[in-house]
Amino acid sequence: MNILFWGIGNMGLKIVNRLADAGHTLHAWDINKKNFNLLNKDIIQCQSKDEDTGVVYDAIISILPDDDACRDLAYNTEHLKKNVIWINLSTISVKLNDELTNFFSNGEKYISSPVMGRMDMAEKGLLDVYYGGKIETFNDLKEIYKVFSKKVWFCGEHHNSGLICKLAGNFLLNSAIESISEATSLAIKNNISENLFSEIMLSDVFDCPAYHLYFNLIKNRSFTPPGFRIRLGLKDINLICSAAEASYTTMPVAYLVKDRFIESIASGNEDLDESAISLCSFKHSGILK
């Protein structure tokens, strides 16, 4: 397939390279060129977002950092006027997803299917894809998704189904970080070894990837290089709070966690890994100055 790929951030880089390795013909674009030298050699680098390469694309795939970036490419390029399908892997707002679905032929040519997974999973092509949209389109696209994912979830026919699953999953991850931080604070303040406490918790009831990841990042204060930056974490928790408000769902823990992200950025920690919101608990409890 001829694919135009938007967004060569750390996650996009892994996905686009896998698509090229799988034999697809790729054009790539990003406003930020920092990762372009890491692109697979067969990938053609576009010089501008609206560059006319003369190629008729079969699909546009994007993984972009936020609503603004998606909106810019949606409305300010010619590419999407050419009856091509846009597969959006970005985590964006429910509001923008409604808007884009409505704008692009009532969703037939626009699919929101955010991906879940950290960098090491993306590296190995083991992401999860959360698809929301028509089942026929899902069946058509499955083979593409499989190039970079271990599992493609059909979350429902509604265009927001995949997005909501992603946001709800992100919320569970964020709230696990907060809970681990508070529990670890209690342990530290009572002279329990952090190694022992995490070993006990991870040995059985919480023996799963999320708790292993966050317990270890927090225990080792291993916040840089970031797997997922606090700055982006704030964007995501804002999307969760907005989705909750839009559907009249009360999520008090989400708002509490949102304040942790805000406080972390206020402390100058915006480029640390999101598990560094644990430092808020540690500071409040006098463990850190």
Add this chain to the structure above:
Amino acid sequence: MNILFWGIGNMGLKIVNRLADAGHTLHAWDINKKNFNLLNKDIIQCQSKDEDTGVVYDAIISILPDDDACRDLAYNTEHLKKNVIWINLSTISVKLNDELTNFFSNGEKYISSPVMGRMDMAEKGLLDVYYGGKIETFNDLKEIYKVFSKKVWFCGEHHNSGLICKLAGNFLLNSAIESISEATSLAIKNNISENLFSEIMLSDVFDCPAYHLYFNLIKNRSFTPPGFRIRLGLKDINLICSAAEASYTTMPVAYLVKDRFIESIASGNEDLDESAISLCSFKHSGILK
């Protein structure tokens, strides 16, 4: 060994029967006799808390519902004056644990080692024991603990070490219930199937016993018979909040969860399983009337 066992509640019943099956000689007492007919036939039932059976006990083991029950047996019986070791498996307050440790020969004859695990684990002898106290005593007692547990954790030499690990672990469980409730509410309000949402979450990042248990109980609204009653859950979250305050640890999620327990009891749900605090989220979001 000659053992006097205090507390024949649902958990105590499983433990005392296993001790008898392992060949120990058991006397049992509880103010509530409802489970006495389920005791192993070799266990001798005491008629009063202070009954003089003429036996010199090697150990007293207790698993009691709260501080008051522990205090009553600690101070109002003759048994503990006879240089016997008291192995307390109950989850009690840090304050009472300090007091009892101080009262009983500075902790040499009193050991706080609360157990973790639901009924099905107790049934199979697969509890976790969180031991806090001298390492020599730990080595002496390990064989007894092994009769009813899969793992005995040495949490530290301080008398509160085991108790703090238990309380911090309970907090992680309670906060997981709350987070799952909020995430599930967001899914429901956006017409995502609860079965699908839990399947996605449990397939990988949260594939661990705690999340499987609570996702399933909540999804099936399976709150009775209770694995652990809301009434007892409030007691435990109060112990967590008190331990946090005593050590000057801030735990905002713990206080939020505490309010869920209070609201649940105010709604008449005190005898449901503690996972039924999820009904608060469902009500607040208009999913339930």
